[in-house]
Amino acid sequence: MLELRSVTAGYDRAAPVMRGVDLTIAAGASVGLLGPSGCGKSTLARVAALLHRPDAGQVVIDGQPARGWRHRAPREQRTAFGVVFQQPRLSADPRLTLTDLIAEPLRAVGRAPEAAAVVPALAARVGLGKDLIGRRPHEVSDGQLQRACLARALVLRPRWLICDEMTAMLDASTTASLVHVVEEYRAEHGAGLLAVGHDRVLLERWCDGTTHWDDLTGGL
Amino acid sequence: MKPVLSVQGLSVRFRMRGGSHVSAVTDVSFDLAAGECLALVGESGCGKSVLASALLGLLPENAETAGSALLGGLDLLTADERTLARSVRGRRVGLVPQSPAAHLTPVRTVRSQLEESLRELAGVRKPALRAAAEQAAERAAFPAGHLDRYPHELSGGLAQRAATALALIGDAPLLLADEPTTGLDRDLVDRTVDELRRHVGDDRALLLITHDLAAAERIADRVAVMYASRVVELTDAPAFFGAPGPRHPYARGLLDALPEREFTPIPGMPPELTALPAGCAFAARCDRADEACAALPGLVAGAACHHPHVNVLESPRA
Numbered sequence: 001m002l003e004l005r006s007v008t009a010g011y012d013r014a015a016p017v018m019r020g021v022d023l024t025i026a027a028g029a030s031v032g033l034l035g036p037s038g039c040g041k042s043t044l045a046r047v048a049a050l051l052h053r054p055d056a057g058q059v060v061i062d063g064q065p066a067r068g069w070r071h072r073a074p075r076e077q078r079t080a081f082g083v084v085f086q087q088p089r090l091s092a093d094p095r096l097t098l099t100d101l102i103a104e105p106l107r108a109v110g111r112a113p114e115a116a117a118v119v120p121a122l123a124a125r126v127g128l129g130k131d132l133i134g135r136r137p138h139e140v141s142d143g144q145l146q147r148a149c150l151a152r153a154l155v156l157r158p159r160w161l162i163c164d165e166m167t168a169m170l171d172a173s174t175t176a177s178l179v180h181v182v183e184e185y186r187a188e189h190g191a192g193l194l195a196v197g198h199d200r201v202l203l204e205r206w207c208d209g210t211t212h213w214d215d216l217t218g219g220l
Numbered sequence: 221m222k223p224v225l226s227v228q229g230l231s232v233r234f235r236m237r238g239g240s241h242v243s244a245v246t247d248v249s250f251d252l253a254a255g256e257c258l259a260l261v262g263e264s265g266c267g268k269s270v271l272a273s274a275l276l277g278l279l280p281e282n283a284e285t286a287g288s289a290l291l292g293g294l295d296l297l298t299a300d301e302r303t304l305a306r307s308v309r310g311r312r313v314g315l316v317p318q319s320p321a322a323h324l325t326p327v328r329t330v331r332s333q334l335e336e337s338l339r340e341l342a343g344v345r346k347p348a349l350r351a352a353a354e355q356a357a358e359r360a361a362f363p364a365g366h367l368d369r370y371p372h373e374l375s376g377g378l379a380q381r382a383a384t385a386l387a388l389i390g391d392a393p394l395l396l397a398d399e400p401t402t403g404l405d406r407d408l409v410d411r412t413v414d415e416l417r418r419h420v421g422d423d424r425a426l427l428l429i430t431h432d433l434a435a436a437e438r439i440a441d442r443v444a445v446m447y448a449s450r451v452v453e454l455t456d457a458p459a460f461f462g463a464p465g466p467r468h469p470y471a472r473g474l475l476d477a478l479p480e481r482e483f484t485p486i487p488g489m490p491p492e493l494t495a496l497p498a499g500c501a502f503a504a505r506c507d508r509a510d511e512a513c514a515a516l517p518g519l520v521a522g523a524a525c526h527h528p529h530v531n532v533l534e535s536p537r538a
């Protein structure tokens with residue numbers, strides 16, 4: 001279970017973007033969080049993925065309260081999450097080939113040698129063939145780069161996936177394709193999902209349930 | 221009636237280092253009449269934004285063009301930069317940009333940006349300027365109370381309206397909207413495109429470039445689907461989104477991928493624009509492909525396909 005308990009967070013303590021928010025996702029379940037652009041739902045996604053320290057409240061991951069944020073989060077908690085953001089170009093190191101990009105989290109946890117065994121299959125799973133994975137971000141399209149970012153999010157086999165507007169820039173077919181990869185992974189590994197977005201039709205089709213930002217925050 | 225914009229055989233190639241070429245737009249033709257909205261849809265990298273750049277005379281140095289794009293007698297492809305800057309951009313083509321926040325000047329208020337455009341494009345001078353700016357804002361439903369704000373103080377929807385107000389100032393006969401709804405939530409998408417549609421009225425034409433099929437369905441009269449640099453289907457919007465549906469297998473696949481429809485992706489990915497096949501560029505992903513598809517299909521009856529889906533409701537001709 002992933003729980004946000006009474007979380008207050010933002011970038012200015014005097015004016016938090018959310019106050020006292022509770023959100024619970026059962027193990028293996030998926031929740032779609034809907035809200036207009038710029039409302040602060042990305043901040044919530046970052047808090048849930050231990051990437052942003054809340055001003056108050058708790059994040060509890062499978063019964064364990066979060067014990068740190070960003071690189072100070074303990075490894076077993078940090079690696080419980082795979083995160084995909086809206087803009088692949090902002091989250092991909094332009095110097096890395098897609099192969100190295102996908103392997104990045106393995107390297108970060110000292111498991112680089114596993115990359116050779118894991119990355120090709122994972123790349124194929126997100127639809128990236130041999131000819132593409134040797135390229136660097138500027139040599140591929142946004143859609144292809146987002147496929148690589150999704151593979152990167154899956155490479156440590158996380159128990160939780162956080163997808164923040166993962167498909168907002170993508171065409172219908174690439175969107176359907178990435179969502180199918182996520183759902184296939186979840187079916188295999190029983191992972192839970194928080195999908196944040198503004199497209200009601202998409203999130204209702206994708207997730208077990210949806211909740212609206214205004215209902216979470218009481219329209220703050 | 222004479223079209224507002226007539227694009228004939230438009231091709232754009234980029235010369236790359238090492239002598240290779242990227243074919244970004246290949247042999248595209250369409251007319252756009254006053255009062256009409258044409259949606260140009262396709263995925264990122266299909267060539268649709270290069271086509272927009274070509275119409276605005278904003279192609280990079282290494283681009284080679286062929287064909288023509290006539291806007292009231294002026295060929296946008298051969299016009300010099302001076303003509304484009306003085307009499308085309310803003311005056312004959314109004315651009316509604318992809319990210320209004322980036323398009324608006326961050327250090328100046330909306331009012332001062334509107335006033336500047338009014339001075340430059342419409343020759344309005346003080347003391348009439350203030351009222352004219354308020355009128356321009358009103359046309360795009362931008363609230364007068366927000367005119368003295370800076371772009372970063374605006375919501376996404378208001379920034380979009382500010383950008384639209386700017387695009388409308390020159391009374392350009394052609395409005396070009398390049399992904400105007402990216403990242404907006406559905407309600408705002410609907411409102412934004414409805415407003416664009418309203419501005420088209422009877423005497424302007426709108427070219428809506430988008431990957432958002434729902435936005436296209438909402439306001440387009442006709443749809444052009446681009447795939448791997450070519451227009452593969454060009455047809456009336458109601459027939460495309462409703463019955464009988466798209467005729468080209470790619471266009472059909474794209475619609476079926478929508479979450480409100482089948483939500484099934486098209487297998488595979490588009491070919492590289494540096495290495496387009498000689499025949500149909502969709503063949504590797506198409507379940508209808510056969511030997512005939514090794515030859516390039518022409519755009520016949522609205523679809524560039526050797527085996528298009530046919531209208532089952534159409535009675536066979538005697």
Ligand code: SF4
Nearest residue numbers: 500503506513525526
């Ligand atoms: S021409 Fe052939 S390969 Fe191309 S879309 Fe039509 S049937 Fe498919």
